[in-house]
Amino acid sequence: MNVFRHFDLNLLRVFMTLMHERHVTRAAEKLHLSQPAISHALKRLREALDDPLLVRTDQGMQPTPRALALLPVVQQALAMLQEGLAPPATFLPESSTRRFTLATTDYFEEVMYPTFLSQLLTYAPGISFSIELITPEVLSEGLEQRQIDMVVGLDTQIELPGGVLKAPWMQEExxxxxxxxxxxxxxxxxxxxxxxxxxxxxxxxxxxxxxxxxxxxxxxxxxxxxxxxxxxxxxxxxxxxxxxxxxxxxxxxxxxxxxxxxxxxxxxxxxxxALNMTLIQHGLYANEPSTVWLHQQLTAFAKAFSEQA
Structure with a gap:
């Protein structure tokens, strides 16, 4: 039986708050909702779970055995959702030992890469790089399978496979x-x-x-x-x-x-x-913190390099 088919998962937060407050008005205030909205949500919970959940007694509203049994399950589920939906951990270059793999042109590797690496190592001493040739397999498979983190220096005219992102990077005469x-x-x-x-x-x-x-x-x-x-x-x-x-x-x-x-x-x-060079990465990993950081560093380097040229 698919219990999610007729169950609104938003009701789980209402359930948790009601179990904690055991009072409809206080639960409404906690969730910044109206008292009728919480009453309606409790009615829907009772119908969906076929249990009164909270019963009025001389000591106030008290949870039923079913509600008490559900409480740790819902707590764990919401905690896991909270963790899973939280933003990814911040990338800390000063303590990272991440190895990046770049597929680059001969021009980038010879003219720019030594300076780029030496600058990064001043504040990210634990990182390292591998340099690879740009091949059709890099663009079609290497980026998607994350064997390559970024392709640096290809011309803007290049046609790319689906899912691959291209951004302008640097122009050279x-x-x-x-x-x-x-x-x-x-x-x-x-x-x-x-x-x-x-x-x-x-x-x-x-x-x-x-x-x-x-x-x-x-x-x-x-x-x-x-x-x-x-x-x-x-x-x-x-x-x-x-x-x-x-x-x-x-x-x-x-x-x-x-x-x-x-x-x-x-x-x-x-x-x-002119030679219009690009940064190329796969959309699957474009928001991953270390990849975002690398893209930012290459972009900043290109700007400074162009100004000094």
Whole structure:
């Protein structure tokens, strides 16, 4: 028999208060309800439980054996509901030993992550991070199964599976890199010159389709020839240094290579879009306190980083 089918669970609070006060008027005051409302609720309780529950005696209203038997059961049930419905425990970074797993771009890991981690460790010394590659499995399964806490740095154009949340994070200007002895490339490029050049780019290990650069070229009826796809920026930059090719990358990453390799910066076509990076997480865990904290820290870091750039 399904007892909940005809039973209003709101009556349990009335039952508890009546058992404590054993007086309809005082119970009404305690619950901030009218005396008729409490009388009506007691009538419904009696009908639902087929028992008078409280009976008027010379010593006032007294509980029946059925009411006394129900009391500890209702107390425990309400206590469990109170605990279950309470807000989740606050995340305390200063004492946490939580390990977060981020799936990131090569750019974030190289340029931003070391500073981000060192700043967090000053007030959250027990936390740690694992860095993973962004793959299709990360977006389709890793986030949902919480193998990955957050994906950092993917471009805004990316199509995402259902249940996955994407928020704007940081914008970075794109530039081109060319070898110092590359006389075919000037200090800046038109979009036609850009399309005619040989290119080096990072391999699309995320499996998420054409880049914003290729989409931009297609919109202008152009394509480019990519002579090398590399897994990381440093390898790609070394190819650029030894060939007549160019590569397109975030300005702050490109500037790192100027002192390392015989390469120089080249201004890209004005039509080329900026790199608009995102924070991606799964909706299942978006309100979990440690995830909320991590999202806040990454957002604050991005703001400070952009202001200093």
């Amino acid at each position: 794109l530039v081109c890199l060319a070898a110092l002895n590359n006389t075919h490339i000037g200090d800046s490029l038109t979009i036609l010159q850009f399309a005619d050049a040989l290119h080096v780019e990072l391999a699309d290990i995320s499996g998420l389709g054409p880049s914003n650069i290729d989409n931009c070229l297609v919109q202008h009826g152009l394509t480019r020839r990519v002579i090398s796809k590399n897994l990381n920026y440093i390898a790609a930059a070394r190819v650029v240094a030894l060939t007549g090719a160019i590569m397109t990358l975030p300005r702050q990453m490109a500037q790192r290579f100027i002192s390392m390799l015989p390469v120089r910066l080249v201004e890209p076509p004005k039509e080329l879009p």
